[in-house]
Amino acid sequence: MAAVRLEFRNVTRRFAPTRRSEGVTAIEGVSIAVRDREVVSLIGPSGCGKSTLLNLSAGLDGPSVGEVFVDGAKVTGPNSHVAFMLQKDLLLPWRTIRENVEFGLEIRKVPATQRREIALGQLKICHLDGFENHYPHQLSGGMRQRAALARTMATDPSVVLMDEPFSALDAQTKLVLQKDMAQTLSRLGKTCLFITHDLAEAVALSDRVLVMSKRPGRIIEEIAIDLPDRDDPIARRSSEKVTPYLRRLTELLDVAHADV
Amino acid sequence: MTNTINRKTFLRGVGAAGAAFALGRGPALAQARQQITYMFxxxxxxxxxAPHMIAKHKGYFAAEGIEPRFVTGQGGADVATQVGAGNAEAGGGIGDTTMVVRPNGVPVRAVALLGGGGLHQLFIREDSGITDPRNLRGKTIGVQSFQDTSYYALLGTxxxxxxxxxxxxxxxxxxxGIVQLLVNGTAQAMVGVFDFALAAEAGGVRLRRFSLRDYFPSMAQTVIVSDTSIAQRPQLVRAIVRPLLKALGEIIADPTKAIDDYLAAVPENAGRREQMAAAIRAYAQYVYAGQAQLGAFNPDELRTLQEFYLREGIIRRAVPLDELYTNAFVS
Amino acid sequence: MSRTATALGQPAVLVSMLIGVIFVAAWEWLPGMLGVARFIIPPASAVAEEIVFMFARENLLYHTAVTSLSVAIGFVLGAALGAAIGYALAVSPTAEFALSPYILALQIAPKVAFAPLFVMWFGFNLMPKILVATLIVFFPVMVNVLGAVRQIDRDQINLGRAFNATRLELFWKIEVPASMPALFAGLRIAATLAVIGVIVGELVGGSVGLGYLLAFGQGQANTPMVFGVIIMLTLIGLVAYLAVVVAEARVLHYMPKRDFGAR
Structure with a gap:
């Protein structure tokens, strides 16, 4: 069995009440194990604590109860094994695309020539060669998200965290980017926790799908996607075998909705 | 004792203010008196x-059928400009005011000179040992500003x-600052009005006074009206000038009584009776007195002054003397 | 995009010039036609003549230089101080919480009212007017910087944190560049305010600077001189503003282009 890259052991995260909001329990008793090279999707109703899971994985936040491990080491703060990518591209507008891709490497003190080489390589993989000296505002939404993907991959993380990275894109761009991402993940052999609310996307891209309940978020179901073509979501989508998975997920989410 | 006087004066002041309020507001009491604006x-x-305040308090303006409202401007030229523009019926300047503004097209003239002395005096600290202004060489002299008549008077002197x-x-x-300079000894002398000198003496400095008029035709305050008023409303001009000269004459004749009149007219100053009394005595003696014909200008003085201003570049152009003043309203 | 700008630009420039010509013509002849005295509104030609005279006789160049220098020093000091304190408060919520009531009070206090006090404390030199300018420039810069750092996307900061950036790196690599547009917006406002600060300081007293000439002209009912000084002050303000715009264009070269003076 492949090594576990990202693991949640019985994690609960509560937020203390503040003057403006009462205390909430975002997630409760969550246990997840994402193995090497695996892509695991996380779906659930909005506000179920998906983003909390992501922050805990990245070490930006700590659990109230339980532990988070990345590559077998307990997460106590931001660490170089993890990189994340959000719905927002978070490109820095004052940096060129290449400089944006280099951002993480720069902070890790990678020498400039090496940085440049890695960045240009990643941009090529993401089909952005020729745009390295453009500024973010000169690129379309899809291209900017590709640049964000390149930046995420540039630091060579062992775990990639994605939070609805394609939800702001139009349907066509979305399909192309899903394919590119799937290929990149597959080629580089990355492990990925993928948060989405798009059921078809979850089925098309993942090895497994985890379904969360409404807040406090718990894992209520785990579904292994037993289909070929994980690196070609367009091919996978066109397969009729996708339908039973979608039906099952729809049912589960309805249950999750009706839960409270 | 002082307390009693102060309280009495204060109460009188309140009463006077109340009466003034009633007069100002009650049309039944004020029988169609013409409101005018007089700018200081x-x-x-x-x-x-003091002459203006006493004349108003004692009803001299009212007797002429006018009700002046006193407002404050930003110096003599501003007063002249406002009078020229018709925003005020009359205003107060100094001897040189019309000389300075008239070349710039402001159509105003002086119709009365309130005193035969100069408004500005030269004051020298007693402890400097200087008894002759000639010995001021190398000393520091304070003035209010470099754009002021007092500075020009100093240059002339x-x-x-x-x-x-x-x-x-x-x-x-x-x-x-000018008072501060004298008190802390930065300056050994100043050219300014009595008000500054009294404040400096209150700060513990003894001053010796020298009249600038021994060296330079420094003049007293004037009453300024527009050419239009002189041409079209001479009776109004007379109604403004006559009460002022009457009050002026009273102050010269009996300064002690004038002090009471003044404090009754301006109750805000009642708390500084000593200083006000000293100021009014000084004004009566050194500024107001000394005119053969009360209120009249001496054209020779104006000519000398204008020539000096022209020579020093303070004014660019001289206007004919009779455009600067008229003595027609003081007889 | 640039084609549209030129296509729109050409008639706009013409209209703009036409408005200028109409304005000057109206200034020259309208007051006379309406019987307004020259000492109230002097015609444009009288003001132009006066400006020439001021150059020749009143040392206009010198006074303009003194005022410009004070504006420049006051602007630089105020902007530096405003930016420094803005960043300091932005990165330290505790400091901001503790100081905000006082900063608010000082911000609300009318800065120009301090001018006579500064003159009394420091005398008739460049100091008081530079101080008024510094004080008046300080706030828009500080407020803009503080607000901009506050409004930075949390996720942007988290991205840096996830890459293991130190606090200092977050500051220099994200917070400072992200607040540049707001800083420059503050500097634009500050550039014009600096002129106001200096002129108020000069009006209180002294014998140098355009404020002195303004008071001098007013003290002689020389309205053309007052207009002349206002024109020179406007020019100084314009130069200061354009300097900021040019600097902004260089620093914020990565921003989408926008028309001059827009906003």
Missing amino acids: AGPTVLPAF LARLGLTRNDVTIQAAGPA
Whole structure:
């Protein structure tokens, strides 16, 4: 069995009440194990604590109860094994695309020539060669998200965290980017926790799908996607075998909705 | 004792203010008196405006059928400009005001000169040992500002003393700063009004006074009206001038009584009776007195002054003397 | 995009010039036609003549230089101080919480009212007017910087944190560059305010600077001189503003282009 890259052991995260909001329990008793090279999707109703899971994985936040491990080491703060990518591209507008891709490497003190080489390589993989000296505002939404993907991959993380990275894109761009991402993940052999609310996307891209309940978020179901073509979501989508998975997920989410 | 007087004066002041309020507001009491605006070049509470305040308080304006409202402008030229523009019926300047503004097209003339002395005096600290202004060489002299009549008067005086502005250090310090300069000893002398000198003496400095008029035709306050008023409303001009000269004559004749009249007219100053009394005595003796015909200008003085201003570049163009003043309203 | 700008630009420039010509013509002849005295509104030609005279006789160049220098020093000091304190408060919520009531009070206090006090404390030199300018420039810069750092996307900061950036790196690599547009917006406002600060300081007293000439002209009812000084002050303000715009264009070269003076 492949090594576990990202693991949640019985994690609960509560937020203390503040003057403006009462205390909430975002997630409760969550246990997840994402193995090497695996892509695991996380779906659930909005506000179920998906983003909390992501922050805990990245070490930006700590659990109230339980532990988070990345590559077998307990997460106590931001660490170089993890990189994340959000719905927002978070490109820095004052940096060129290449400089944006280099951002993480720069902070890790990678020498400039090496940085440049890695960045240009990643941009090529993401089909952005020729745009390295453009500024973010000169690129379309899809291209900017590709640049964000390149930046995420540039630091060579062992775990990639994605939070609805394609939800702001139009349907066509979305399909192309899903394919590119799937290929990149597959080629580089990355492990990925993928948060989405798009059921078809979850089925098309993942090895497994985890379904969360409404807040406090718990894992209520785990579904292994037993289909070929994980690196070609367009091919996978066109397969009729996708339908039973979608039906099952729809049912589960309805249950999750009706839960409270 | 002082307390009682102060309280009495204060109460009288309140009563007077109440009466003034009633007069101002009650049309039944004020039988169609013409409201006019009279603009001062300084705050209305300065004792320099004693003639105006006493004339109003004692009803001299009312007797002429007018009701002046006193307002404050930003110095003599501003007063002249407002009068020229018709925003005020009359205003107060100094002898040189019309000389300075008239070349710039402001159509105003002086119709009365309130006194035969000069508004500005030269004051020298007693402890400097200087008893002759000629010995001011190398000393520091304070003035209110470099754009002020007092500075021009100082320049004229220095010229007559055989000194230039490079022989002394002249500092412009503003109304508060000029007193401070004298008190802390930075300046040994100043050219300014009595009000500053009294404030400095209150700060513990003994001063010796020298009349600038021994060297330079420094003049008293004037009453300024527009050419239009002179041509079209001479009776109004007369109604403004006559009460002022009457009050002026009273102050000269009996300064002690004038002090009571003044404090009754300006109850805000009742708390500073000593200082006000000293100021009014000084004004009566050194500024107001000394005119053969009360209120009349001496054209020779104006000519000398204008020639000096032209020579020093303070004015660019001289206008004919009879455009600066008229003595038609003081007889 | 640039084609549209030129296509729109050409008639706009013409209209702009036409408005200028109409304005000057109206200034020259309208007051006379309406019987307004020259000492109230002097015609444009009288003001132009006066400006020439001021150059020749009143040392206009010198006074303009003194005022410009004071504006420049006051602007630089105020902007530096405003930016420094803005960043300091932005990165330290505790400091901001503790100081905000005082900063608010000082911000609300009318800065120009301090001018006579500064003159009394420091005398008739460049100091008081530079101080008024510094004080008046300080706030828009500080407020803009503080607000901009506050409004930075949390996720942007988290991205840096996830890459293991130190606090200092977050500051220099994200917070400072992200607040540049707001800083420059503050500097644009500050550039014009600096002129106001200096002129108020000069009006209080002294014998140098355009404020002195303004008071001098007013003290002689020389309205053309007052207009002349206002024109020179406007020019100084314009130069200061354009300097900021040019600097902004260089620093914020990565921003989408926008028309001059827009906003």
